[in-house]
Amino acid sequence: MDCKGSKMATALALMLVAWTTSAHHSPVAFDTRVTDFAIGGEVEYVDMRNPHSVMRLKVAAEDGSTTLWDIEFSSVNLLLRRGWDFERIKVGDRVTCIGNPSATGKAEMYMWSIKLADGTEYGR
Amino acid sequence: MSRETARALVATGLLLSAFAAVAQEAPIEGIWEPDPSRSERFPAPPPLTPEGKRIVDEWRASHDPIEDDPGKFCQSPGMPSLALGGASYPVEIVATRKQVTILMELHQQVRRIHLDQAEHPARPFPQRNGHSIGRWEGETLVVDTVAIKAISFGSVPHSDQVHVVERMSAVDAGAALVNEVTITDPVMYTRPVVVRQYYKAAAPGARMLEYECTEGMWVEHEERRGIRADR
Numbered sequence: 513m514d515c516k517g518s519k520m521a522t523a524l525a526l527m528l529v530a531w532t533t534s535a536h537h538s539p540v541a542f543d544t545r546v547t548d549f550a551i552g553g554e555v556e557y558v559d560m561r562n563p564h565s566v567m568r569l570k571v572a573a574e575d576g577s578t579t580l581w582d583i584e585f586s587s588v589n590l591l592l593r594r595g596w597d598f599e600r601i602k603v604g605d606r607v608t609c610i611g612n613p614s615a616t617g618k619a620e621m622y623m624w625s626i627k628l629a630d631g632t633e634y635g636r
Numbered sequence: 637m638s639r640e641t642a643r644a645l646v647a648t649g650l651l652l653s654a655f656a657a658v659a660q661e662a663p664i665e666g667i668w669e670p671d672p673s674r675s676e677r678f679p680a681p682p683p684l685t686p687e688g689k690r691i692v693d694e695w696r697a698s699h700d701p702i703e704d705d706p707g708k709f710c711q712s713p714g715m716p717s718l719a720l721g722g723a724s725y726p727v728e729i730v731a732t733r734k735q736v737t738i739l740m741e742l743h744q745q746v747r748r749i750h751l752d753q754a755e756h757p758a759r760p761f762p763q764r765n766g767h768s769i770g771r772w773e774g775e776t777l778v779v780d781t782v783a784i785k786a787i788s789f790g791s792v793p794h795s796d797q798v799h800v801v802e803r804m805s806a807v808d809a810g811a812a813l814v815n816e817v818t819i820t821d822p823v824m825y826t827r828p829v830v831v832r833q834y835y836k837a838a839a840p841g842a843r844m845l846e847y848e849c850t851e852g853m854w855v856e857h858e859e860r861r862g863i864r865a866d867r
Contacts (some may be wrong), residue, residue: 589741
């Protein structure tokens with residue numbers, strides 16, 4: 513699991529919590545005070561859409577278990593204008609998602625930027 | 637020249653003058669992007685009347701901020717919120733002699749401003765965006781909107797008594813657009829609220845995108861029904 517050091521404990525704790533299928537959350541669902549929460553894994557599902565895009569990320573723990581994370585991010589319209597290349601974010605790709613963690617302890621986050629395996633980064 | 641011919645020429649002249657007027661008013665036409673760096677914000681907290689506070693508090697007490705988020709269900713806030721910027725999404729203004737049409741990318745909203753009606757209908761049907769009539773004062777479009785359906789959520793909760801007056805004009809030699817929005821709602825607010833919303837002219841070649849918003853709800857429906865193939 514690719515976690516920034518200081519966020520490792522938080523991420524491990526959150527991984528124990530079941531993820532939800534809810535696809536669009538109010539900003540109050542996320543801790544906007546933390547903007548550099550990062551978690552890496554394999555894209556299991558991604559849909560660029562309105563009002564918010566969604567991704568399901570398969571995150572592996574050191575003991576070999578995996579957790580599915582529910583990643584919410586900006587609308588497809590705004591991502592297009594920010595230059596995100598959707599052809600480069602596909603199922604099976606390894607990516608690191610960076611943004612706000614869940615405010616309620618769920619395996620969810622709001623992604624503001626994404627780093628691809630080759631180091632390419634798309635952001636706001 | 638016969639009297640009929642003279643009348644026809646006069647009528648043609650008036651028609652041409654009208655089209656020329658539209659051509660002069662073209663500065664507000666085009667695609668504009670909200671400019672938060674210059675725009676004012678609706679006051680927070682807003683100047684609620686006791687009744688307004690009761691309505692807002694009641695809504696908040698009965699709705700969970702996460703599970704009952706109207707945006708999750710693609711609810712457009714309607715007017716007057718739409719006049720306050722449309723979030724980060726562009727708007728396109730198209731002017732004809734009879735109507736100015738504002739096409740808003742967010743929620744694919746359309747505002748029709750009738751230039752050929754001096755008054756609102758006696759009993760306009762309440763809708764989210766209300767009924768708008770407009771007139772030109774020089775190159776400034778003055779818009780009057782009533783018959784807006786009451787909603788209690790969003791940044792500008794309002795009653796069905798809300799009345800919105802807008803003054804739109806191009807500034808900075810056409811590089812920007814300003815819309816001075818005056819919101820009056822005696823049920824919700826203790827005083828008229830004036831907000832100036834600025835827009836930047838979109839770069840050449842910019843285009844509006846569609847904003848289909850219900851795809852996610854359909855996916856979740858398919859998941860609940862167990863009929864989604866790729867999940």
